[in-house]
Amino acid sequence: xxxQKVQKEYQDQLYLNxxxxxxxxxxxxxxxxxxxxxxxxxxxxDKDGDLDLFVGGRQVPQQYPxxxxxxxxxxxxxxxxxxxxxxxxxxxxxxxxAGMITDAICAxxxxxxxxxxIVAGEWMPVCCYRNIYGKFSKTEIAGTKGWxxxxxxxxxDKDGDxxxxxxxxxxxxxxxxxxxxxxxxFAADFDHDGKxxxxxxxxxxxxxxPVRSRSCFVTQNPGLTxxxxxxxxxxxxxxxxxxxRKVLKESLHLQAETFASCYFENTGNGEFVMRKLPNEAQLSxxxxxxxxxxxxxxxxDILAAGNLYNVEVVTPRNDGGIGVFLKGDRKGxxxxxxxESSGFFAPGDVKSLALMHINKKDKEVxxxxxxxxxxxxxxx
Numbered sequence: 436x437x438x439q440k441v442q443k444e445y446q447d448q449l450y451l452n453x454x455x456x457x458x459x460x461x462x463x464x465x466x467x468x469x470x471x472x473x474x475x476x477x478x479x480x481d482k483d484g485d486l487d488l489f490v491g492g493r494q495v496p497q498q499y500p501x502x503x504x505x506x507x508x509x510x511x512x513x514x515x516x517x518x519x520x521x522x523x524x525x526x527x528x529x530x531x532x533a534g535m536i537t538d539a540i541c542a543x544x545x546x547x548x549x550x551x552x553i554v555a556g557e558w559m560p561v562c563c564y565r566n567i568y569g570k571f572s573k574t575e576i577a578g579t580k581g582w583x584x585x586x587x588x589x590x591x592d593k594d595g596d597x598x599x600x601x602x603x604x605x606x607x608x609x610x611x612x613x614x615x616x617x618x619x620x621f622a623a624d625f626d627h628d629g630k631x632x633x634x635x636x637x638x639x640x641x642x643x644x645p646v647r648s649r650s651c652f653v654t655q656n657p658g659l660t661x662x663x664x665x666x667x668x669x670x671x672x673x674x675x676x677x678x679x680r681k682v683l684k685e686s687l688h689l690q691a692e693t694f695a696s697c698y699f700e701n702t703g704n705g706e707f708v709m710r711k712l713p714n715e716a717q718l719s720x721x722x723x724x725x726x727x728x729x730x731x732x733x734x735x736d737i738l739a740a741g742n743l744y745n746v747e748v749v750t751p752r753n754d755g756g757i758g759v760f761l762k763g764d765r766k767g768x769x770x771x772x773x774x775e776s777s778g779f780f781a782p783g784d785v786k787s788l789a790l791m792h793i794n795k796k797d798k799e800v801x802x803x804x805x806x807x808x809x810x811x812x813x814x815x
Contacts, residue, residue: 445469447490451517464517470504471496478541478550480526481569485510488519489552491536498631500558500620500689502535507571527552527564527571534559542588542597545705555583555601558620558689565705576699576707578614580692582720589726589735592767596701600712600737602721604694607755608743610637610646612691619643623686625678626656636674643674648749652677696721696739700767712761715771719743719756723788725800729814730762737761737769740785740802757782758802778815783807 447468450458473493477486487510492503507527508519523531536556544551549566560579564571585602592598604610612618616638625632632655635646645652649669653659659677663669675683696716699707711717722741729736738760743753758781761769774780783804791799802810 442469445471461517465519466521468506473537474539476539476541480550480566489539491539494535500535500622502532505530505533505536526569529573537584538586540586540588544597544701546596553599555586557582561601563705578692580690581694582691584720584722585724587724587726591735591763593765598701599699601697602724602739603696605719606695606717607719608753609750612694614692617690617692619690621683621686621688645674645677713769713771716759719753722786725788725790727790734763734765736763740781740788742784744784779812781810
């Protein structure tokens, strides 16, 4: 089934609450947005008193890792008729192909009273889209290209501006990345069969080698058996031996520079200083997190969980995480408490966390585990 045949099935939907707990689809409220998305954030970007929408695009179906389109939808509702208009090209043209976005936050990071947008995703840096009187201007945080799964913000150091924390792949996985030895992906129709192919690569010394084995490449491109008739000949080949430099240059080329989950201190005017979170937060991917003063000491803390089970057969799954409670100290530093002390133990394939307010005093944390039961932790 081609993407063109199912494209209409990717149309976003808006459900309106009738005030009685029933939700009704408003099929006329949204413009045509058939991008395969990942997240939606509501914020009043133009400060006209109503909520507009940011829709983060993930990937083009069947064409990984080509990014799907993202949108800024302006709220033009009036006289009881809900209507959103796509104004991406007018107010945020750089957002259209921002990358394979997984998460975003809306916050005034430069204290100019206009809500900004910070996005993160796979094979992309953490990007800040500063809202300058209703128009967005992009800046990237240097050295942050990674596989980001989650992002949140709060004033962790109590200096009056919003800091950012982001969950990455972690440092306990098969793949490694650094500024000078990146982990790369190349995507193109390498064998000219009308389908997009990918080639992952890593550095060993100063040479860049393909990640996957000869059998994987030959299955994808049978013609390679003529150039690499033996396993030994393929094992000695760099990525540019497998596919020429010209072919690689013409392909989509994306990189990862770090897989560490990080804290980004806001030093003013939207500038950030990156620091790695404690080692206990690097045991696996952080798919979601909650920021709250869980221990009642007046300082914001971080509750995070993740893991990544859906990996290829030849790669061990990323399942070393059991959830982590990071106690904040009001200075932008965090101490990881053992689960015996925190009481938080979430070792599954965690996809989402939610903080529930039961009443004015009691709070509970809901953990969404893929292919498993929900967990509920009471905050004492």
